[in-house]
Amino acid sequence: MLNFPRWRAIAILAAILVAAILALPNIVSPAWQETLRAWNLRPVTLGLDLQGGSNVLLEVDRADLIDRLTRQLASDVRSTMRDAKVGYSGLTRSGDAVRVRVSKPEDADKAETELKKLLNPLDSGLFGAGGQVNLFDLARDGQQFTFTIAPKGLDAKIALAVSQSLRIVENRVNALGTSEPVIQQQGKDRIVVQLPGIQNPDQVKSVIGRTAKLTFQLVCEAQPTGQGQNPPQDCAAVPLKDEPTRDMWVQTSTRATVDGADLVDARGAFDQNNNPVVSFRFNTKGADRFAKLTRDNVGKPFAIILDDLVVSSPVINEPILGGSGQISGRFTVQETNDLAVVLRSGALPTKLTIVEERTVGPSLGSDSIRAGLIASAIGLVLVLIFMVVGYGLFGIFANIALLANLLALIALMSFFGFTLTLPGIAGIVLTMGMAVDSNVLIYERIREEWRNGRSALSAIETGFKAALGTIWDANLTTLVAALALFGVGSGPIRGFAVTLFIGIITTMFTAFALTQLIVAMWVKWKRPKEVPL
Helix, strand or coil: CCCCCHHHHHHHHHHHHHHHHHHHHHCCCHHHHHHHHCCCCCCCEECHHHHCEEEEEEEECHHHHHHHHHHHHHHHHHHHHHHCCCCEEEEEEECCEEEEEECCHHHHHHHHHHHHHHCCEEECCHHHCCCEEECEEEEEECCEEEEEECHHHHHHHHHHHHHHHHHHHHHHHHHCCCCCCEEEEECCCEEEEEEECCCCCHHHHHHHCCCCCEEEEEECCCCCCCCCCCCCCCEEEEEECCCCCCEEEEECCHHHEEEHHHEEEEEEEECCCCCEEEEEEECHHHHHHHHHHHHHCCCCEEEEEECCEEEECCECCCCCCCCEEEECCCCCHHHHHHHHHHHHHCCCCCCEEEEEEEEECHHHHHHHHHHHHHHHHHHHHHHHHHHHHHHHHHHHHHHHHHHHHHHHHHHHHHHHCCEECHHHHHHHHHHHHHHHHHHHHHHHHHHHHHHCCCCHHHHHHHHHHHHHHHHHHHHHHHHHHHHHHHHHCCCHHHHHHHHHHHHHHHHHHHHHHHHHHHHHHHHHHHCCCCCCC
8 A cells, every 4th residue: 555656656746736827826915916817817706605605595476476477367268268269258467366157057078178288287206206287276166166275386496496587687787897706596486696796785685686577568558547447359558667556558469469578689779869778689489479469460559568667659650671679668778788688598487586695795705714724723723732742743743734735725615616705715624623523543553463462564454444434435425415505505505515525535635645645655755663752
């Protein structure tokens, strides 16, 4: 075990050299850091608690999601019954239920067959491993049919909405130029957004939490003359952006609607009167639908609806065949730029509400760094002293391995872009103890073999062989715990788990490779007759 091939020794020393290069950006000046970034070398990313910033916790609005689902289901039921030429009455929504009554008993079986097509099967479980569940349950009582939202179906829908929202929120935050944001799922229906360095998160909140559902819908011929009036069939009441107390009735038929999901680009711009507007462009599918809608309805008004508010209702003067247009509505320049960002990123599949918001000041973050560095330095010095006092020359070997361990840990965190948090510093301090613990096991076993009468070389050889199995088992169990913390935990717990996990990897490297190499080089040089322990 102490006979190291030349290639293995070179590989271990090369790994330490690479770690030193990767960790270099953490100790140089900001000017040098910018230079090193050209070589893809960057310092460790500091978390929110270390450099300050904003933490926003978003949650899926279940009530809003249920309202959207039942509203869409009622519209689909109406279209399905009409296409199947089945007479019906009493189409109503109540809570999470949609009810419809078939007019003729002889049409009930046909209606049931058609309505079952609206159950909306969804994949459930991780990667769809849980099979498919229906979003809706359908119950029949004679000529009466009742849809209700299935609990497991709602859970699957929320899981899908969170998965889609993660990508969209990430695109929106990145478009704002925020450096090193952290966006991840928390629990079943929450998303945490951490924005290091952002002290005024109002603009970011308005961008990431905005649903940005855009539709172009024809305006109904009849319009309300006062408040509290119900819209006619196939129409819906939508409040005006500039006058929220007033409603406009718009057509709900799919033939009278173009969905903003087909947008491929949106930019802030100015119209001919130098007013801020948002210019947009559709893909081929959206352009065709938009062209058909405007071609068939020249002279009629259509509403541009954003997040259930009518922002403008221009009249179609001529067919719009190019697949592009403008959205105006008394916007400021900042509002048009933010709106363009959310439209480019796509609409959120459901409404996200802000349930928690925290802002950490930069002074508090610098205090945390200072306290963490002091604690780490005190721990490191005490460990170094203990090893030298307790194990003499071999303690110095252990200290060299410990410093290399910390170097490798910082290098890996820098290279892979892991975020260092305050609990992460605690993980580094714990790694120090675990690293020398491996050396203590080895040295105590060597000491025991030496006292039992073995020669110095035999005691060292046997000590390493016997202790490494124990070290492997101990670190492996800790590795499993770190993975569990990372998989189940969130926020600070994950920060601790990351440094603990990397610390275990580097500890096993230094214990299995570097310490052995140092001792082997010493043995080859000194040919000791006694063990200096």
